[in-house]
Amino acid sequence: MQQLVLTNFDNILTYQGIKGNIKFEQIQGTVEQENKRIKLLTQIAQQIVNLGYSNESLRNEIFCQLIKQTTIGSQTEKELKLNILQDALRRGWQLIMLCCETFAPQTNFESIILAHIEKAMDAGHISTEGAQSTVQEEISMFATYSLNKLLTTFRFGGILKVDEKKISDIQSITRIRRVFDCSLADIMFRQSTLAAPEKDFLVPTVLLFLINRIIQTNGLRTEGIFRESFAVDETENAIALLNLGYYGNQFFRSQTNPHSYAVLLLNWLKRLEDPIIPSSLYEKALDTVRPLGLKKTSLKLVSPCEFVNYELPLANILTLKCLSRFLKKVYAEENVRYNLMAVQNVALIFAPTLIKSKSEDSYVNSKNLRLEISFIMTVILEIGNLTRDEESKIAEAEKWVLDNYCKTCW
Known part of the structure; x- marks a missing residue:
């Protein structure tokens, strides 16, 4: 040894x-x-x-x-x-x-x-x-x-030990509501089979729930939001509940620590089977911020936001816009002086969860990190607003989630 x-x-x-x-x-x-x-x-x-x-x-x-x-x-x-x-x-x-x-x-x-x-x-x-x-x-x-x-990481603080029977019980149900460790398309498809109004939501309910809870627990003005850890066993318990659709569970009613919801949001994004910026479009995405002579694809000269709007599936675009809409509140001037999360810090934290390469070449991946952050920061700053219809529908969905899932937590 x-x-x-x-x-x-x-x-x-x-x-x-x-x-x-x-x-x-x-x-x-x-x-x-x-x-x-x-x-x-x-x-x-x-x-x-x-x-x-x-x-x-x-x-x-x-x-x-x-x-x-x-x-x-x-x-x-x-x-x-x-x-x-x-x-x-x-x-x-x-x-x-x-x-x-x-x-x-x-x-x-x-x-x-x-x-x-x-x-x-x-x-x-x-x-x-x-x-x-x-x-x-x-x-x-x-x-x-x-x-x-x-x-x-699943293993923060060591290897997580989960009861096998509990996993089996959860797996028999989570095919209906599972939102972790699956694709965004799967989440939206399963959501479309639920009762109204959830079946008509433009973005995942889990995203709206976590955003609401971060805001509700004063996360926008909490120092170190998205930079603090949270107990792995509690995080895994919360994930199990979210996979079951138990948004009004006692766990969430008693959990008023905004860091817990921030960690869950990062976990959800990271554990999507394919990132919000699909891996198949990784090099094209980076080409929007690469110098002209170093581009790796035949992508025409477009901005990161044009790329997002032209290349991504609609569910990905709407989810990214909804997330960016929330992150604008995080790095808003009136909140930054409390949370210390300027837009550069927000991009640093969220880039690894939103855009990832499938390459196993660790050296190349580390060299691309700056490009990934540059791409995500540009998107967060410049992505267009939702259309009037989209904004109206997402605002209604947010209010419904707040009234039906979050007020029971407060």
């Missing part, structure tokens, strides 16, 4: 370019050399992630090593050149992000990794000049993505 720990630390140092044959200075080279370097980086990253995934007892140690390698001390600054240090930090945070995406620390280590992540997120707000500023922004971006992964 000790040898595994030592080997893993060597792998981290190698990935960071501090040790081995992947030095920062060697980045410039032929296309063949660059491809070879990327392939090697990917293999090393996968070794690190796989070690934590398959060895639960080593997860805290892996996070300890990564925290050490992403914490700058005076001695570190003396030993490494600035450009090498900056690249090492970038790569270190890439590894934290990839690990958070795959496994969570054990329960007794949650507060430590969360504190490290939150400190790095705040670093993005430090005003600096030049390259250092860019590095801080990137680290803040990776840290926010890491937090998002931890908040929405």
Whole structure:
């Protein structure tokens, strides 16, 4: 076990370019050399992630090593050149992000990794000049993505143990109302079989319910909304109830913590079988924010919002517009001073849940993260309003959900 720990630390140092044959200075080279370097980086990253995934007892140690390698001390600054240090930090945070995406620390280590992540997120707000500023922004971006992964993972705090009989009982019913771990099209189809007025709702009832509850519990003015964790067992209980359509259950009547509903909303978006921006359209979506010479598809020059309106299925468009309509309230000036969720932070948090690549190349995915955030932020800011008819129908649906499902919770 000790040898595994030592080997893993060597792998981290190698990935960071501090040790081995992947030095920062060697980045410039032929296309063949660059491809070879990327392939090697990917293999090393996968070794690190796989070690934590398959060895639960080593997860805290892996996070300890990564925290050490992403914490700058005076001695570190003396030993490494600035450009090498900056690249090492970038790569270190890439590894934290990839690990958070795959496994969570054990329960007794949650507060430590969360504190490290939150400190790095705040670093993005430090005003600096030049390259250092860019590095801080990137680290803040990776840290926010890491937090998002931890908040929405099934295994936050360890492996969840669920009673098999309970699962069996739920599965016999959830085919009727299931809203988690299925496609948006399936949700809307099942919803269309319900009694009026739900069968005529333009967006999923669960979305309207969670938005209503966040607002109702003063989530719009709660500091750290969408950035706080919530007990995994309570989250899973809530998901089971939502899958059954039990919106008026005692659990929700007694739950007045807005963070619980924020985590559920992120979970719901993340656990859709296909993201709101379908994976098949991933590269086309990113091409709307890529520089002209780097586009990967034949997509004509269109804005992200034009792309959404022309390419996405109607249910996806309406769901995205409804969500954006709510998020505008989150980053509204009168609320930001309380919740500290400016539009940039909102985009950082929601991008990983709304647009995802099917690629397993972790290195490429981490490089695309900035494009994903840019795309989502543009959509959130600029997507057109609902039509008058759509706005009227969604407003009526919101009021019905509030009166019939949320007032029983209050």
